[in-house]
Amino acid sequence: MIGRPMLSYPVYYEQPYLTSLEATVVSLSSKGVILDRTICYPEGGGQSGDIGLVGGCTLVDTTKDDEHTIYHHVENPTFKEGEKVLIELDWKHRYHFMQMHTAQHVASGLLFSEFGIQTVSVHQGQSILTIETDALQIPLETCHLLEDLVNEQILASHAVHYEVHTQASAQELGLRRSIKVEGDGVRLVVVEDVDTIACGGLHVANTREIGLFHYAGQEKIRSHIRLIFAVGETARKMIRTAEAVAAELGTLFSAPLEELVTVATQAVEQAASDKRDLQKAQERIASLELDKRVQKAAMKDGVPVVVWDVDADLSLKDIGLAVLSYPDLALCAAKQDGQRVLWLIALQGRASELLDFPQAKQALLATINAKGGGKSPLYQGAGTGDPEALFSAFRERLA
Numbered sequence: 001m002i003g004r005p006m007l008s009y010p011v012y013y014e015q016p017y018l019t020s021l022e023a024t025v026v027s028l029s030s031k032g033v034i035l036d037r038t039i040c041y042p043e044g045g046g047q048s049g050d051i052g053l054v055g056g057c058t059l060v061d062t063t064k065d066d067e068h069t070i071y072h073h074v075e076n077p078t079f080k081e082g083e084k085v086l087i088e089l090d091w092k093h094r095y096h097f098m099q100m101h102t103a104q105h106v107a108s109g110l111l112f113s114e115f116g117i118q119t120v121s122v123h124q125g126q127s128i129l130t131i132e133t134d135a136l137q138i139p140l141e142t143c144h145l146l147e148d149l150v151n152e153q154i155l156a157s158h159a160v161h162y163e164v165h166t167q168a169s170a171q172e173l174g175l176r177r178s179i180k181v182e183g184d185g186v187r188l189v190v191v192e193d194v195d196t197i198a199c200g201g202l203h204v205a206n207t208r209e210i211g212l213f214h215y216a217g218q219e220k221i222r223s224h225i226r227l228i229f230a231v232g233e234t235a236r237k238m239i240r241t242a243e244a245v246a247a248e249l250g251t252l253f254s255a256p257l258e259e260l261v262t263v264a265t266q267a268v269e270q271a272a273s274d275k276r277d278l279q280k281a282q283e284r285i286a287s288l289e290l291d292k293r294v295q296k297a298a299m300k301d302g303v304p305v306v307v308w309d310v311d312a313d314l315s316l317k318d319i320g321l322a323v324l325s326y327p328d329l330a331l332c333a334a335k336q337d338g339q340r341v342l343w344l345i346a347l348q349g350r351a352s353e354l355l356d357f358p359q360a361k362q363a364l365l366a367t368i369n370a371k372g373g374g375k376s377p378l379y380q381g382a383g384t385g386d387p388e389a390l391f392s393a394f395r396e397r398l399a
């Protein structure tokens with residue numbers, strides 16, 4: 001290393017529990033800050049980069065490049081090259097990832113040893129851990145059995161240790177997953193009595209530190225099953241949130257937990273049925289209201305002509321539907337909708353011979369600055385202004 005500065009030497013492998021460390025700034029660039037040594041784990045292997053403070057400035061992410069140089073992404077750094085800075089990890093964030101990572105090894109190990117299911121890829125998010133498997137389906141009972149088995153291993157307090165192997169000696173162990181790194185110095189993570197695998201991530205020192213392992217669901221990805229889990233404090237929060245939601249729904253539906261789904265399903269179905277009934281009733285009212293007006297309507301060449309300033313609680317769509325049951329009808333209806341005026345013109349049957357809407361459209365719509373269209377016999381749209389202006393123009397055309 002003579003003549004070449006140490007580039008963010010990773011102290012975290014030797015001391016994964018170190019939460020703060022003094023380091024010297026080697027360089028600052030748009031790619032990030034390089035320190036002579038660091039406790040910040042860079043994003044990789046399904047684990048997100050560390051966050052915290054560097055020299056009192058916010059560290060938003062840690063990454064590494066292909067040459068294993070670690071970059072600290074610091075917001076508005078106030079320090080300069082050669083200065084000493086204090087690294088302070090967001091320990092809650094880091095520890096949760098160490099818990100999730102260890103839990104993932106235990107779960108993947110048990111999935112393989114107990115159920116013959118291989119892990120294809122893993123991801124540790126802010127709140128959940130996902131394991132993509134090679135299985136096309138995994139029954140719920142298996143997922144719950146796995147959850148129980150992992151929790152048993154947590155309670156069994158297995159130590160987690162590291163071994164460095166040559167490529168040959170690591171291959172001889174016949175691990176469940178092929179070794180992805182080349183050359184010697186293969187770092188193996190051993191969850192004693194449970195799982196051994198090559199991994200460059202950070203883990204807790206004992207399975208009991210995982211605390212709690214919770215199966216939180218599954219989804220299909222590329223035709224395979226991806227399992228979703230929560231770990232530690234996040235798992236407790238997730239379970240408590242689910243309980244609180246279930247309790248609130250129980251109160252809302254006045255049902256005990258075991259009947260909640262049935263009662264809620266019935267309520268949803270009832271609401272849908274009520275909505276359909278309400279729609280039918282509204283259509284019926286629109287039809288009756290139109291009929292009242294048709295009975296009293298002035299006639300033009302044997303065709304009733306209706307002009308209608310519609311109340312807010314009736315819908316022009318329902319009125320349009322009702323028009324279709326008349327053999328001949330000329331209708332101009334409008335209603336206020338906030339700042340807008342909604343309009344409907346219907347020229348049913350012989351009414352189309354009395355008024356050529358496409359030809360009269362521009363003059364009619366100009367009365368209320370309206371736009372719209374449609375096809376015979378129904379035309380509709382929206383404008384602004386006084387609907388009376390449209391009604392007068394319509395009456396004049398049919399006079």
Ligand SMILES: [Zn+2]
Pocket residue numbers: 101102105189199200201202203
């Ligand atoms: Zn790992």
